[in-house]
Amino acid sequence: MASNHLYLVDGSSYIFRAYHRLPPLTNIHGQPVGAVYGYTTMLWKLADGLRKADGPTHMAVILDHSAKSFRNDLFDQYKAHRPPPPEDLVPQFPMIRDATRAFSLPCIEEEGFEADDIIASYAKAALRAGWSVTIVSSDKDLMQLIEPGLDLLDTMNNRRIDADYVVEKFGVGPDRLGDVLGLMGDSVDNIPGVPGVGPKTAAKLILEHGDVEAVLAAAPAMKPGKLRENLIEHADMARLSRILVTLKDDVPLPDPLDALALGDIPEPPLRAFLEHHGFRSLVAKLGAVAEAPVTAATAAPAPPTVGPEAPCDHDAYEAVTTLDALDRWVAEATAQGIVAVDTETDSLDPMRANLVGVSLALAPNKACYIPIGHVGGDLLSDAPVQIDRAAAIARLKPLLADPAVLKIGHNIKYDIIVLARAGAEVTPFDDTILMSFALDAGLHGHGMDELATIHLSHSCIAYKDVVGSGRNQLGFHQVDLKRATHYAAEDADVTWRFHRRFRPRLSAEQVTRIYERVDRPLVPVLARMERRGIKVDRAQLARLSADFAQQIAGLEAEIHALAGTPFTIGSPKQLGDILFEQMGLKGGRKGKSGVYSTDVNELERLAADGVDVARKVLDWRQLAKLKSTYTDALQQQINPETGRVHTSYGLTGAQTGRLSSNDPNLQNIPVRTETGRQIRDAFIAEPGNVILSADYSQIELRLAAHMADVPALKEAFARGEDIHNLTALELFGEVNRDTRARAKTINFAILYGISRWGLAGRLEVTPDEAQAMIDRYFERFPGINRYIAETLTHAREVGYTTTLFGRKTHFPRINARVQHERQGAERAAINAPIQGTSADIIKRAMAQMEPALAAAGLPNVRMLLQVHDELVFELPETDVDAASPVIRAVMAAAAEPAVKLSVPLGVEIGTGPSWGAAH
């Protein structure tokens, strides 16, 4: 009897979390089922554990019956401010019951009680009977129940929650947790607690005094201050909160414990449920698990998906610590011609990372980890036995460069840079993050953990669980070999499994071209750009920092004087209070957090009304921004080894196919104001060299003219006219500063997906006037209207848009019933083909640039940066005249021969000693 183990699934809280964590899938009937799918796979995994040592013998799902419980009688504000669940989650609640029934599991709910109380009652009863209990939830209230024999399982993060976890998180054990929760309150459930008491203070008080009552009793003797005052004033709220967080553990059990026994799950109802929703991969799994004969009906509709493999088995992975073993793996990889590769390092920045180990995978669960830079976990222990670094790299190098062996990586640009710095070239390669992006951009992220959950129903070992977090966090080189092997080899194993799934989908879903011809070729190009970095003048940045600091201090004093009191100018909350309450200026609340908007529009409005302090705050903000984000931060980013700044480009960051840039972001260096431009002047060339900047002129408008086939626009571009002037003439009948500025705004509005209100706000006209301009635009430029309508119709039908080169961006919200969600998706869908085509073109130019320069005998021209429509080079002064026409030609012809554009692509080039001067 002692071996009985009851699993209690907190169904309601699971689907809320699943809804927010998982991608918004829809089933074959178009109903949203993301959370239900997550729930189904979770139940499956739990039920699968039936025969495992620590698996469930009994299981039940507990749901909340309704929104009200006895706690509402105690406190009418309980859970009062909770917003209604999202619209596309609501229909999933009843489906949860269907799913539970499909597994033939008991589904328990009781009027007047919350799921937590029923769970507590079952848990106590089971413990009394000598059973073990696992509660499938990560709800902090339920953590109060933890005691020997009872733990929580967080399936979303695949982690057990025990007393140690509670102590780590809340500072007290499960027995005191209720007191801590009572003192701190819970904003989600609207449990008040004591104002000003958060988790830290609550834990400290409870540790010191024992429980809530003792804390309240001790309050009058505490040192005078806000805390003492609040404890005394809100003592009753504290007592009430303590009661509200207490779980009721004596609810009469609707079903006896024995009725929860978990047996074999009958297949027919489960199959019917899965097929109803079109969960094909799960249906396939059902067939495999049950070894049922596969009928034509269940076998037929299979797209190029891949059947189930053995689940990831950490114990199957091998730690390779001898040269003989390494040679065997290299030989087998060479013979097979395809191997998944992953590197482990001690930093996320590939330009600072030291190589710690390499993992390889050849088949599911056939994976190894080759440690080469591990040390003992602490000062006392020796480094583990491992192959000498140089010897290991020497053995791996031929494999990594072998033209007959395909190396598969997930975000392999990182590994390519790290390995290149270690002296190894990686070619040829495939990258599963780029495959996922080509296939599913817009549907979900493309990180390994997220994709493993989606495609493998597998939770990867969390990096945090391997290296820890906070103060005690280790470098990966300090992780012990067994854990390191589990983690690292799993990454390679998972990458191998991704490749097997994605590769056949590329051609089936018509994205091979974008993957093979646009994105993948860019990886080595970006790797080289990142490794090159760009020189910045540290002294110049330091001078600017000092200059800005002085101006900031002056403005701060003036602002405080005008406000009549010192305050934190950088706090929107404080600033809003000062401006709109203390100084009594006009302005309205905005945003759900209830703070006044103090953004640039609002402050400009005030400044125009002659409010001096508003202008000064704007100036302060600009300088503070420039100092903290640029002049201070960039100095920190100078790599000590190279003396240059190395950004990292993301290929999958922007849904449209644009690159992103981070650590540091070099795609948002100031240029629009004179002060900001000084920062660009600090990006300089080496002596004897210059910076060359080449940018596409109006590329998105040109592409819009081509894609929407607008004769007037195409002709104007062909003649080389100023397009904003033309628009001004067509819309307003005359060209002057004002009409040109308005025309420019309208041209952008078209690219971004227009709304009369949006345009009205920008132009400061009424929505009716804005609508009149839009109508006139459509009339003067026929084609635009049709393009927008066709793009939307197509997106609604297939769920994605396509660029001229075949890049897809998915819009799962394009048919949303919530208006503003749908409209947001529509605007993005109008813009995506244009922005995306522009991104495709410059990517193609980048891939062709180095061979073209080499062919022109210009090997010393180095491409350093890409800023969406601009490429930045560093080159010997003497090469400028020869390089400029090559660069211009490559960029202007980058769409060809794949796409013949009906507008020319203009390229503007400038050079100078700095990036600022090159513009």
Next chain:
DNA sequence: ACCGTCACG
């Protein structure tokens, strides 16, 4: 961790 803000195309 989230928000508000603001730098860029």
Next chain:
DNA sequence: GACGTACGTGACGGTA
């Protein structure tokens, strides 16, 4: 009839 309005990013400081 109200909602909050342009598309795509990343980084910072303040706050909970």
